[in-house]
Amino acid sequence: MIRFAFRLAWLVGLILFCVPLHLLWRLFRQRSPWPQRFLGWCARACGMRATVIGERAPGTILFAANHQSWMDILLIGGATGASFVSKESVRHWPIAGWLATMVGTIYIANGDRRAAGAQAERIRRALHDSLSVAFFPEGKLNNGKLMPFRPALFGAVIPPVDHISVQPIALDYGVHSDDLIWPSGSHAAANARKIFARRGVEDVTIHLLEPIPIDENSHRKDVAEECERAIAAALGEAVPQREAA
Incomplete structure (x- = not known):
């Protein structure tokens, strides 16, 4: 209980210091x-x-990362300074939604596959305005x-926009990853309470991988698969298998 209260007070102090x-x-x-x-x-x-391996690509970048926890946003944002693509429901989360907005x-x-083109266009406009953006192309935990x-949102950089590259990011929560991830179907608040109550400090590795240049011949499906392969290799995992069409 003491650790929970300490971490929560720390976060409140950061809000009061940084937001103004x-x-x-x-x-x-x-x-x-x-x-x-x-x-x-x-x-x-x-x-x-966090330990960062690799370098952030210079300039405006579209970052694509594997997704394991709500803490992914804290770690990637702290390492890259990118804004995020998030599901609509996050807007309505207490405090966190206000901060995210x-x-x-x-x-x-x-869940709206029909709106994918419009969503990619919104990301494209942000990139055109020199705002780096990070997203989780798996789409869910x-x-x-x-x-x-999922290749749809890679359409934000195809056709090429202002020589912007895609940089894959592999997040590795280490030996205690099973205890740190956000389990599918569980509530964010319950998972946060569990994390705040943990003892000590956990080492997380952020792999900033080789950027993927985009040109007139690039296709969003190919870029998505190249990101998959790079992240799987960095994590020492097999490339995920797609369902047969």
Whole structure:
């Protein structure tokens, strides 16, 4: 209980410290460094110690990462400074939804395949405005197991936009990953309570992998599969098998 209260107080303190500074930067129409700092510090407050392997590609980037936990956003945001694509329901989460909206999260209707083109176009506009964006092309959680990447949102960079590349990110929660992931079907608040109550600090590795250049011959399905292969290799896993059409 003491660890839970300490971590929660730490997070509240970070909100009270970082949000006013972020709003001050925005008031003067300056690009704010505070969301990246805030997310990275929140990851540490939750007990995660990140080690980054590789380098963030320069400039505006579309990041594609494997998805295992709500903490993925804290870790990737702290390492890259990217905004995120998130399901529409996150907008309505208490406090977290307000914070996500404030830092420019792009909300999509996750189950509406017919809207994929419009969703990709929203990401494309953000990239065109020099805002790096990160998303989880698996589309959902699967108890820590890598799933096939959905190609639809890779359409945000096809045809090419402003020489923007796609950089795969592999998140590895280490030896205790089974205890740290967000199990499919469980409530985020219950999982957060479990994480906050954990003892000590957990080492998480963030692999910033080789960027994939996009040209006139690129196809979103090929880019999705290339990201899959790169992330699976970094995690030492087999490439996820797609269902037969």
